[in-house]
Amino acid sequence: MKIVKWLLAVLVIAAVTHAALLYFGPSLVMNRAMAVVAAGSGINTMSHAPRPTADTDRIVRSSPDLLYSICPYDLGDGPLRINAEVPPGTYWSMSFYDMNTNNYRVINDGQASAGAVLIVLMKAGTLGPAPAGAELVASPTPRGIVLIRTLINDERSLQAIDTVRRRAACTTLQMPLE
Amino acid sequence: MGLAALVVGVALGAGSLWYMLFRAAPTPYVSVGIWRMNPLAGSTGNDPYSRLRIAITSILALNKSETIYFEALADNDGAPLTAACDYTLIGQPPAARWWSVTAYGPDDMLIASDSGRYSASAASATTLATGEVEIALTPDGSGPNGIATGSGRFELLLRLYQPAPDLAAAPESAPLFRLVKGACRA
Numbered sequence: 001m002k003i004v005k006w007l008l009a010v011l012v013i014a015a016v017t018h019a020a021l022l023y024f025g026p027s028l029v030m031n032r033a034m035a036v037v038a039a040g041s042g043i044n045t046m047s048h049a050p051r052p053t054a055d056t057d058r059i060v061r062s063s064p065d066l067l068y069s070i071c072p073y074d075l076g077d078g079p080l081r082i083n084a085e086v087p088p089g090t091y092w093s094m095s096f097y098d099m100n101t102n103n104y105r106v107i108n109d110g111q112a113s114a115g116a117v118l119i120v121l122m123k124a125g126t127l128g129p130a131p132a133g134a135e136l137v138a139s140p141t142p143r144g145i146v147l148i149r150t151l152i153n154d155e156r157s158l159q160a161i162d163t164v165r166r167r168a169a170c171t172t173l174q175m176p177l178e
Numbered sequence: 179m180g181l182a183a184l185v186v187g188v189a190l191g192a193g194s195l196w197y198m199l200f201r202a203a204p205t206p207y208v209s210v211g212i213w214r215m216n217p218l219a220g221s222t223g224n225d226p227y228s229r230l231r232i233a234i235t236s237i238l239a240l241n242k243s244e245t246i247y248f249e250a251l252a253d254n255d256g257a258p259l260t261a262a263c264d265y266t267l268i269g270q271p272p273a274a275r276w277w278s279v280t281a282y283g284p285d286d287m288l289i290a291s292d293s294g295r296y297s298a299s300a301a302s303a304t305t306l307a308t309g310e311v312e313i314a315l316t317p318d319g320s321g322p323n324g325i326a327t328g329s330g331r332f333e334l335l336l337r338l339y340q341p342a343p344d345l346a347a348a349p350e351s352a353p354l355f356r357l358v359k360g361a362c363r364a
Contacts, residue, residue: 006183013187018195022226026233033237054290059238061286061335064296065278091276091339095240101233102222106244108340147238151276151339153301 026100027141033059034072034145044080046071046170051152067162069148071170073121076142080121081134084148084168086112087161091151096121099141120173121146146170199231208350212357213248213336215349220244246274246349248336253359259315259334261327264360267313267334270353273342276300279313279355280335281325291326295319313355 034043036058041047048069052062062068073080086092092109094117107117120131124138150165152158207214218232220241239247252258253265271277278299283289288296298313303323305311314321317328336354338345345352 009180009183010187010190013184014190014194017188017191019191021192021195022230025230029233029237052288053294053296054288057288061280061282062288063278063280063337064288065280065299065301093240093244095238095244097238100229101237102229103220103239103241104222106240108244145238149240153276155301 030097030099030101030143030145034143037070037145038072043072043074044077044170044172046082046146046148046168048166048168051158063149065152067150067152067165069150069165069168071146072144073139073146073170074143075121075123075139077172079123079126079173080119080146080170081173082117082119082121082146082168082170084117085164086115086117087150087164088115090153090157090161092149092165094119094146094148096137096139096144096146098139098144102140104140105137195230198227199234203227205231205235210248210350210352210354212250212252212254213354214250215246215248217242217349219247242341242349243346244340246338246341246346248338248349248352248354250334250336250357253357258331259327260331261317261329262364263362264321265315266321266358266360267315267355268310268358269355270309271300271303271305271311272336272338272352272354273345274300274338275340276337277339278337279325280337281315281327281332282335283328284331284333286333289326289328289332291317291319291328293319293324293326295324295326298323298325311355 046069050056051067052064084094086109094107095103096105097103118134119137120134121137121139123142124140130136148168150161152161205216208217216236218228219236219239267279278297280297281289303311312322314324315327316324317326319326
């Protein structure tokens with residue numbers, strides 16, 4: 001009888017472990033990524049990583065041909081304003097990831113035809129009217145990461161590209177929307 | 179007794195999850211020569227197992243309409259890529275707005291080298307008269323369009339930014355760089 005109880009306990013613990021890792025695994029992975037990128041500049045702040053090299057590499061499989069700007073976000077204190085300029089003549093994209101690691105939105109340089117992007121990022125289900133000139137984006141989870149990739153398509157343009165991409169920023173907005 | 183049940187239960191739960199993720203339903207790679215592509219990269223998984231598999235294998239990847247990633251871990255015979263051998267990649271430039279090949283160590287980080295030659299790309303690579311591109315994979319990055327492979331094992335990542343619609347629709351038919359194995363050192 002004792003062994004049956006023991007086996008039942010093992011099965012219950014195994015099932016709970018399996019389900020917990022399955023359910024929380026993606027957010028654990030994302031939490032770790034957020035901790036790495038937020039270590040330098042914090043949450044709701046855009047940091048502009050130096051060009052990846054073997055010495056500066058912090059994220060697995062970074063591309064040495066891209067410049068990464070990254071904003072780990074938490075919408076708990078309100079929506080996030082994200083503004084960026086798009087360097088001309090090269091590939092650029094702003095991608096949005098939720099805590100399940102889903103890439104739920106991408107805006108690339110072809111879609112940002114005005115040469116600049118202004119986004120208000122809000123929790124799903126709380127969308128209101130967009131401030132003038134801004135596009136509303138709904139985040140499926142209150143926390144996540146916005147990642148901007150800028151391609152160094154010409155080494156001679158590196159400084160100019162770097163200067164423009166460093167103008168990207170993210171800041172928490174107060175409600176009602178500023 | 180209680181601690182033993184806890185340890186065995188946790189191990190069983192974690193082990194069964196690993197089995198479900200990577201054995202019962204392994205990542206559905208699309209293979210082209212030495213290259214393989216994870217079609218789940220950047221996608222939004224519909225079931226919890228897919229979501230976790232994406233989180234583990236391709237965090238912060240772009241979806242495949244924006245970028246396709248092909249990786250290579252082994253040569254044409256299935257032997258792991260190693261800096262003990264020289265290799266050459268050769269082929270027509272892939273049909274994409276921009277492409278690059280980058281070498282990473284077994285830890286998925288860039289490989290340190292004096293030359294700093296981490297990658298070859300549409301911007302940096304010179305082409306042959308045939309229109310093909312030749313990329314040398316050598317420990318110090320010497321050779322045409324060379325990439326440094328350091329010491330020990332390495333892997334390659336081919337990025338195709340904004341791939342041509344035909345390629346995005348049928349990546350299994352993409353004409354990609356072929357690998358030619360050169361001399362090996364003891």
